Amino acid sequence: MANTVSTPATSATRDALVERVRALLAGRMVREVRMFGGLSFMVDEQLVVAARGEGELLVRVDPQRQDELLARPGARPATMGKDREMGPGWLAVSGPGHADDVQLASWVEIALEHQR
Template sequence: MVDPLADQIRTFIGEIRMFGGTCFTLNGNMMVGTMKDGGLLVRVGEDQEAAALALPGATRMNFTGREMKGFIMVAPGELGDDAIKGWIAMASRFVGPMAPKKPTRK
């Protein structure tokens, strides 16, 4: 499957496959992920959420009718290289201090 947004993000950070999609992590903790519509899911945490929601194309994550605090969805039209770098930086500020996740045994 060709995923232009995932290809764009790969130039900045590594990736893993999770839940049938492409998820980008830092020390095993989810940072950002691609959406089927070409948008971006970003984990910013509650402390950065207000600043994130003020950025172009940003809304709180809502997959099932229930909003999730600390997770932001960004519209596809707002994802140029500089914007993606900014979102990754914001996600890194939240996820970076987290303890590394231990690999799960299968």
């Protein structure tokens, strides 16, 4: 696994994403866990989303919807390190794919639907 260095800029971007996700999950029983190179949000002990370095959002989705969801802006198969794909049901969404609150809320809702 590649070493990643967190700079103030990447930390600030990730921290801003963390706060936005927290706001969307407010009122739910959420446990925050450091994993996957960032802060993961667990609902009912299942990972829903994670805010990773450089503001990337890791999203757990229904594997049957993966192809459909990969067509959305900023979405790609999630990887560990630089090149090891995490497999079906794991997507990474770059900043442009969750730049506004509507886009981010959509990704969080997709993850919550799968978690249910």
